[in-house]
Amino acid sequence: MNTVPVAGAYPAPVEELRLRTRAFIRGTVIPAEPRPGQALNLALRRELQAAARDAGVFAPHVPVEFGGQGLAVEHWSPVFQEAGYSPIGPAVLNAMAPDEGNMHMLQLIGSDGQKRKFLTPLAAGDISSCFAMSEPHPGAGSDPDALATTAVRDGSGWRIDGHKRFTSGATFASFAIVMARTRADRESPAGATMFLVPMDTPGVRIGNPIHTVDSYLPGGHPNVHFDGVHVPGSAILGEAGLGFKYAQVRLGPARLTHCMRWLGLARRAMDIMLDRANTREIFGAHLSQLGIAQDMIAQSVIDIETSDAIIAKCAALLAVDAKAGSALSSVAKVHVSEAVYRVIDRAVQLCGGDGVSDGLPLAQYLNEVRPFRIYDGSTETHKWAIARRTASERRRAVEAGEPFQGAARIYEGER
Ligand SMILES: Cc1cc2nc3c(=O)[nH]c(=O)nc-3n(C[C@H](O)[C@H](O)[C@H](O)COP(=O)(O)OP(=O)(O)OC[C@H]3O[C@@H](n4cnc5c(N)ncnc54)[C@H](O)[C@@H]3O)c2cc1C
Numbered sequence: 001m002n003t004v005p006v007a008g009a010y011p012a013p014v015e016e017l018r019l020r021t022r023a024f025i026r027g028t029v030i031p032a033e034p035r036p037g038q039a040l041n042l043a044l045r046r047e048l049q050a051a052a053r054d055a056g057v058f059a060p061h062v063p064v065e066f067g068g069q070g071l072a073v074e075h076w077s078p079v080f081q082e083a084g085y086s087p088i089g090p091a092v093l094n095a096m097a098p099d100e101g102n103m104h105m106l107q108l109i110g111s112d113g114q115k116r117k118f119l120t121p122l123a124a125g126d127i128s129s130c131f132a133m134s135e136p137h138p139g140a141g142s143d144p145d146a147l148a149t150t151a152v153r154d155g156s157g158w159r160i161d162g163h164k165r166f167t168s169g170a171t172f173a174s175f176a177i178v179m180a181r182t183r184a185d186r187e188s189p190a191g192a193t194m195f196l197v198p199m200d201t202p203g204v205r206i207g208n209p210i211h212t213v214d215s216y217l218p219g220g221h222p223n224v225h226f227d228g229v230h231v232p233g234s235a236i237l238g239e240a241g242l243g244f245k246y247a248q249v250r251l252g253p254a255r256l257t258h259c260m261r262w263l264g265l266a267r268r269a270m271d272i273m274l275d276r277a278n279t280r281e282i283f284g285a286h287l288s289q290l291g292i293a294q295d296m297i298a299q300s301v302i303d304i305e306t307s308d309a310i311i312a313k314c315a316a317l318l319a320v321d322a323k324a325g326s327a328l329s330s331v332a333k334v335h336v337s338e339a340v341y342r343v344i345d346r347a348v349q350l351c352g353g354d355g356v357s358d359g360l361p362l363a364q365y366l367n368e369v370r371p372f373r374i375y376d377g378s379t380e381t382h383k384w385a386i387a388r389r390t391a392s393e394r395r396r397a398v399e400a401g402e403p404f405q406g407a408a409r410i411y412e413g414e415r
């Protein structure tokens with residue numbers, strides 16, 4: 001299903017980049033897609049990335065000074081959706097998680113030296129990275145306060161100890177952004193601190209793989225162990241003790257770009273569903289003319305359009321108010337992660353047996369998007385946060401003088 005841009009919604013250069021990206025994904029990337037269930041191999045990724053540079057579509061979100069297309073956050077969605085139309089498109093364009101979120105954070109809070117050392121090669125696609133936050137029980141998962149990995153001052157630097165898991169891309173990463181608990185001292189408050197840790201630092205060890213249902217990210221999401229890892233003071237990203245705050249800086253846009261990419265894949269599933277429904281004849285009609293199938297098609301259009309709208313609103317808000325945009329990204333994340341799953345699941349259903357075979361890529365798409373309802377905050381965690389935030393905003397508004405609307409009125413004669 002095509003993105004239908006509202007005329008004038010985006011400046012002409014953004015629309016041109018969207019069209020270039022669309023042509024590149026359809027003409028070059030889709031013909032090179034691996035079989036469903038297989039990861040994009042690194043040699044092919046490099047080859048396609050070179051072609052993306054030549055086509056002028058590489059790294060759309062990266063500033064021009066770092067070799068990207070310099071798109072502002074409010075213009076990412078149309079281009080990211082075109083990239084996501086192929087499950088390998090975002091990796092080819094160097095706009096894939098976790099690298100894309102790490103680039104954004106390095107750009108915002110990295111020192112000049114950190115940008116030179118880590119952001120420049122990452123943005124160029126010469127290296128990859130990972131983000132190490134989640135831990136086994138009783139450590140951090142849905143509840144970041146349970147963070148168990150520690151970093152303590154050690155001479156002029158820090159010593160990191162901990163066990164991370166589900167660390168996407170760690171196997172081939174050159175460095176990790178590691179979240180560790182740090183104590184209060186004269187220089188910083190107690191809390192969490194982010195460290196830039198090269199993966200070849202002594203004490204960093206890739207542990208057992210974790211076999212998940214998705215497959216396109218090379219190396220998957222393994223365990224990673226940090227045993228007595230010594231890093232210099234310059235490894236701190238931003239300031240010590242502010243890690244939880246920075247995680248929100250990363251997660252707001254990173255959640256939203258996941259929504260954009262996966263919405264692109266839902267559009268692909270929709271096209272597969274429509275092409276089948278328009279051509280498959282059963283019970284004397286095309287599938288697309290049977291009422292129950294029409295309901296599934298219409299519900300999918302509604303899911304896609306509402307997702308597109310909330311992403312656009314959230315991206316516009318992020319551009320002017322990072323805190324409010326980050327709060328709305330919770331709403332967008334819940335809606336889009338559930339909606340894209342529904343769209344792809346309906347496409348599987350309407351394609352019958354082929355839908356669950358590897359003759360069509362739909363079952364694999366379902367596997368690719370399923371974890372998105374869990375990572376970057378599960379649906380339930382976000383709903384919990386949304387409800388708490390909304391209730392407390394209303395309470396504060398009433399305390400500040402908004403008329404209270406909750407008193408039941410007693411009408412005359414009803415006492
Ligand atoms: C494919 C994949 C890639 C990932 N990549 C990374 C990565 O690169 N880096 C990283 O650090 N982590 C990564 N993760 C980990 C991911 O962030 C965690 O799995 C997620 O935060 C949930 O934590 P948990 O698995 O410990 O589940 P738990 O914290 O045990 O939560 C389990 C379930 O509890 C429910 N729940 C949560 N909160 C509430 C609530 N308030 N009320 C009611 N129910 C609730 C939800 O259904 C949730 O799924 C990845 C995970 C997957 C599956």
